[in-house]
Amino acid sequence: KISKRILVIGGDGIGPEVTRWGKRVLETVAEKYGHAFVFDEGLMGHAAIEATGNPLPDDTLEKAKRSDAILFGAIGHPKYDQDPHLKVRPEQGLLRIRKELGLYANLRPIKLFDELLAASSIKPEVLKGADILFFRELTGDVYFGEKKKADDGSWASDLMIYHAYEVERIARKAFEAARLRRKKLCSVDKANVLESSRLWRAVVQQVAADYPDVQCTHMFVDNAAMQLIRDPLQFDVILTANLFGDILTDEASQIAGSMGMLASASVGDGTGLYEPIHGSAPDIAGKGLANPLASILSAALMLQIGFQMQEEADAVLRAVEQVLKKGYRTVDIADKHTENSMIVGTDGMGQQVIQQLANS
Amino acid sequence: KISKRILVIGGDGIGPEVTRWGKRVLETVAEKYGHAFVFDEGLMGHAAIEATGNPLPDDTLEKAKRSDAILFGAIGHPKYDQDPHLKVRPEQGLLRIRKELGLYANLRPIKLFDELLAASSIKPEVLKGADILFFRELTGDVYFGEKKKADDGSWASDLMIYHAYEVERIARKAFEAARLRRKKLCSVDKANVLESSRLWRAVVQQVAADYPDVQCTHMFVDNAAMQLIRDPLQFDVILTANLFGDILTDEASQIAGSMGMLASASVGDGTGLYEPIHGSAPDIAGKGLANPLASILSAALMLQIGFQMQEEADAVLRAVEQVLKKGYRTVDIADKHTENSMIVGTDGMGQQVIQQLANS
Numbered sequence A, B: 001k002i003s004k005r006i007l008v009i010g011g012d013g014i015g016p017e018v019t020r021w022g023k024r025v026l027e028t029v030a031e032k033y034g035h036a037f038v039f040d041e042g043l044m045g046h047a048a049i050e051a052t053g054n055p056l057p058d059d060t061l062e063k064a065k066r067s068d069a070i071l072f073g074a075i076g077h078p079k080y081d082q083d084p085h086l087k088v089r090p091e092q093g094l095l096r097i098r099k100e101l102g103l104y105a106n107l108r109p110i111k112l113f114d115e116l117l118a119a120s121s122i123k124p125e126v127l128k129g130a131d132i133l134f135f136r137e138l139t140g141d142v143y144f145g146e147k148k149k150a151d152d153g154s155w156a157s158d159l160m161i162y163h164a165y166e167v168e169r170i171a172r173k174a175f176e177a178a179r180l181r182r183k184k185l186c187s188v189d190k191a192n193v194l195e196s197s198r199l200w201r202a203v204v205q206q207v208a209a210d211y212p213d214v215q216c217t218h219m220f221v222d223n224a225a226m227q228l229i230r231d232p233l234q235f236d237v238i239l240t241a242n243l244f245g246d247i248l249t250d251e252a253s254q255i256a257g258s259m260g261m262l263a264s265a266s267v268g269d270g271t272g273l274y275e276p277i278h279g280s281a282p283d284i285a286g287k288g289l290a291n292p293l294a295s296i297l298s299a300a301l302m303l304q305i306g307f308q309m310q311e312e313a314d315a316v317l318r319a320v321e322q323v324l325k326k327g328y329r330t331v332d333i334a335d336k337h338t339e340n341s342m343i344v345g346t347d348g349m350g351q352q353v354i355q356q357l358a359n360s
């Protein structure tokens, strides 16, 4: 019987509605396998600004540090997107928790469930068998470099900066993972233009020397954005910087059929944070339409990576697979060409997975 | 009878082999329509470094300034990609000519020839009718901001910076273009994280006020990378920064079937530069396999945008269309499912277009 403290942060938009189901899955796993998962709740993002004025209240940060893992939903609100001049912004909460907890490695597995082959905008024959693991650096780059702007609004800047140690630690994690997979690592940068990318490439080349069994290649980010769609099967592990990783993993969601299917694990030296890669989707928030599978799969990543509970994680994956096989689909993964598909909402999908998992 | 001076810069890799056909097309147009196009040649990139030590020799820059338009091939060489420490690099030539000539607006039209519907990795029903015009800012951003690195190699940085006037002038060009199209403009940034993007968004919002007839929306770059593949039909004009434009347009090449089909026009206050968006493709250089259509379509853009020769530009487009209709394909756009398709090399494809154009 294993005990774990889990902090649940729903966040903004569809965050709370989907995270509810990630949590229910963890509860079901705890019951089924006799673990003791203790849950706490925290505020972050727009929700936290409304309640406290702070996108990451001290209370949330303290709870986060005391937890074994964090299940997070999504962040962002249209109010701030329409007004570029607002100083306090929801995203600051997420960026700060990543930095404070040292979550420098963001793992984003992109894998298509066979049942969803038809749901993608990409041709099935191009996709079939695609299985990519992204390592996105998460606490450096232009996200955290110094920000400046002229008082008169005539210019603004962000510093894109990397330290060698930041590149090295995530590169090692990525090479270790590649070793356990198909032993191919592609590092993505823009070394033909950027000084920080040339540092990135030089450090990755050095680390690669310690992993002669892993085939290491380098690709420019523009080319990578193209190759991901042209031929996703060529990739195994992709290692890249914070900004490039943000863009490429969202793009790669189309390989998995929908953004609503993609989970991520942010890990570093301590407590890990598990979250869908989708955003707060304000346009569908509160309508019960959002796909909870990304949150459920984030819970599975927590079990696997955070708690080393491989069997439990597999049980969740199998439950999701079964539910898809039975034909249940949220609108984002619905496909007019599949017969017998049943369109369900957030709760309908969540309940199906819980049932399947409980009875497995 | 119109006289024009055109500077031809083949550049590196497949650059010279494809540019040859862009030039041949211009010669054919001149003969057919009785114009006087005078051609000159210039060195740039790795080829120029080998010959002169300088990626953009003064001689080339002077010729460029004296020309009415520049037809350019591609830049880049694997030698530099493998060694991030080399100081003199081919790409510096291209970046400097863009800056020196004030080529701040890079137009990249993404349009699928119906004949190539089957050649893309994206489903035909998702693609059919896609027609996007990118405005990529080309002389600012992290490309030109200050670059620094530690002597001991412990860190390196690039400054991502935008001035309001830089955003405004390209935004105006993009809104003007949208007015003549479907009157929709989507500005892509990362304003939820970057100060320079918040400036970008604020300036675009201001300019938008002068174009009430154009529907202006804003999208985060990660979402845009996803939406381009999920549903390309939603876009008309896309306006974005230098780095984001580099990534998104390469990605969008999959909408047009292949990178080998995409042309671009870099314009500003003086002489314009016309080039394929593909790179130097060292792996196929010298093999006679490269698709010359991007260079040929770049020549068409020169006729249309640089010389206001709409009829001549249309004749080139029609010639390309006819050749595709007849079934001629270079390997990058070949499609096993199309019957009667004939695989040709660079010269085979070039000759077909010239013939078609001459006889039209």
Ligand SMILES: CC(C)[C@H](C(=O)O)[C@@H](O)C(=O)O
Pocket: A075, A076, A091, A094, A095, A246, A277, B192, B193, B222
């Ligand atoms: C919300 C935003 C700050 C965040 C990011 O850019 O990192 C998101 O897009 C993500 O990918 O987790």
Ligand SMILES: CC(C)[C@H](C(=O)O)[C@@H](O)C(=O)O
Pocket: A192, A193, A222, B075, B076, B091, B094, B095, B246, B277
């Ligand atoms: C070669 C390189 C410097 C260039 C760029 O990044 O601008 C190229 O990728 C392009 O898109 O024209």
